[in-house]
Amino acid sequence: MFKAIIPLILALSLSLPAVADTLAIRPDAPQRYVVKRGDTLWDIAGRYLTSPWQWPQLWDINRDEVKNPHWIYPGDTLHLDIVNGQPRLRLDNSAPRVVKLSPEMRVETLDAAIPTIPAKIIEPFLKRPLLIEDTSHYLQSPRIIAGPDNRVILSSHDHAYSQGLDAGGMWQAYRLGRTITDPDSHEILGYEATYGGDLTVDKLDDVSTLTVRKVAEEVQVGDHLIKSAPMPVTNYMPHEPPATLQGRIVTSYAGVNEIGQQFNVLINRGARDGIEVGHVFGIYRAPRIITTQAQQSVALPSEKVGRLIVFRVFKKASYALVMGATKPIIVQDKLGQP
Numbered sequence: 478m479f480k481a482i483i484p485l486i487l488a489l490s491l492s493l494p495a496v497a498d499t500l501a502i503r504p505d506a507p508q509r510y511v512v513k514r515g516d517t518l519w520d521i522a523g524r525y526l527t528s529p530w531q532w533p534q535l536w537d538i539n540r541d542e543v544k545n546p547h548w549i550y551p552g553d554t555l556h557l558d559i560v561n562g563q564p565r566l567r568l569d570n571s572a573p574r575v576v577k578l579s580p581e582m583r584v585e586t587l588d589a590a591i592p593t594i595p596a597k598i599i600e601p602f603l604k605r606p607l608l609i610e611d612t613s614h615y616l617q618s619p620r621i622i623a624g625p626d627n628r629v630i631l632s633s634h635d636h637a638y639s640q641g642l643d644a645g646g647m648w649q650a651y652r653l654g655r656t657i658t659d660p661d662s663h664e665i666l667g668y669e670a671t672y673g674g675d676l677t678v679d680k681l682d683d684v685s686t687l688t689v690r691k692v693a694e695e696v697q698v699g700d701h702l703i704k705s706a707p708m709p710v711t712n713y714m715p716h717e718p719p720a721t722l723q724g725r726i727v728t729s730y731a732g733v734n735e736i737g738q739q740f741n742v743l744i745n746r747g748a749r750d751g752i753e754v755g756h757v758f759g760i761y762r763a764p765r766i767i768t769t770q771a772q773q774s775v776a777l778p779s780e781k782v783g784r785l786i787v788f789r790v791f792k793k794a795s796y797a798l799v800m801g802a803t804k805p806i807i808v809q810d811k812l813g814q815p
Contacts, residue, residue: 501527502564514551518593530715530757535566593713599788606651606670606703608791619702631696635689642685645678647705650696659745660809666794673700718756724812736806740799747793756787758812
């Protein structure tokens with residue numbers, strides 16, 4: 478028996494923009510598709526639509542239908558219909574769910590529902606501090622004050638000592654990284670948090686003893702500590718932002734200048750600007766300026782080079798995942814309608 482783990486629709490409070498008059502169906506869209514392990518809703522929609530982010534419309538999801546959520550799993554059969562002139566994707570309940578297993582030991586959950594976007598890519602970015610907006614709060618947070626044998630850089634299984642801890646369990650070590658500045662207004666959006674690793678509390682006291690459990694970059698004496706929070710349950714319902722909401726890519730999490738598909742990027746718009754989790758933007762290359770034979774400067778048309786979906790929102794900035802790239806995306810590329 479298959480038990481629902483992750484519903485496709487989690488909340489009744491979702492707000493979606495008006496459904497477009499038509500959906501652009503790919504000429505090679507299959508009439509029937511069997512869901513495979515590793516698929517995402519975005520991937521499946523990409524087999525049917527030229528704009529995969531419009532999959533809620535393909536499933537005809539609206540506020541009335543949220544009361545009857547869909548779940549799809551590996552082995553489910555999907556069928557493409559035309560309803561009132563509009564393409565609609567539905568579960569084929571007449572087809573039995575078939576999941577092929579090879580004879581080996583398995584520890585994964587076999588009945589996990591298909592996510593919207595690749596969950597494993599963004600999960601670490603939901604649990605970690607990514608952007609430090611309030612430096613006064615950062616400076617007041619607990620710190621690692623010492624390690625073993627007067628060492629400054631700590632390794633896995635090393636003991637560490639800290640003051641100011643108010644709870645046991647798992648804590649994350651981090652420190653201030655790059656200053657993030659808006660390329661247009663030059664306003665400081667925040668400071669990138671450099672994540673060092675995870676530590677667990679062995680003894681909670683005025684001077685608490687911890688053990689380093691995981692090292693990401695480096696865990697150092699002087700690092701600040703933040704309590705590890707449980708994974709937030711977030712539903713990434715893709716939807717179009719207002720036409721007036723535009724922005725730029727400020728940086729990539731990896732720090733590279735040329736960005737590809739499934740890279741995490743920071744954009745210079747946040748909650749104060751109306752950014753929501755699930756907003757989908759088109760990524761546009763700034764127009765190239767050329768000089769004609771008549772010695773006139775002419776701007777070539779702006780070129781669309783990809784799409785991204787917002788998955789974590791801060792006050793002044795947001796993190797997003799690149800879901801498609803026709804060319805390498807670069808820092809300061811513009812964001813507009815998807």
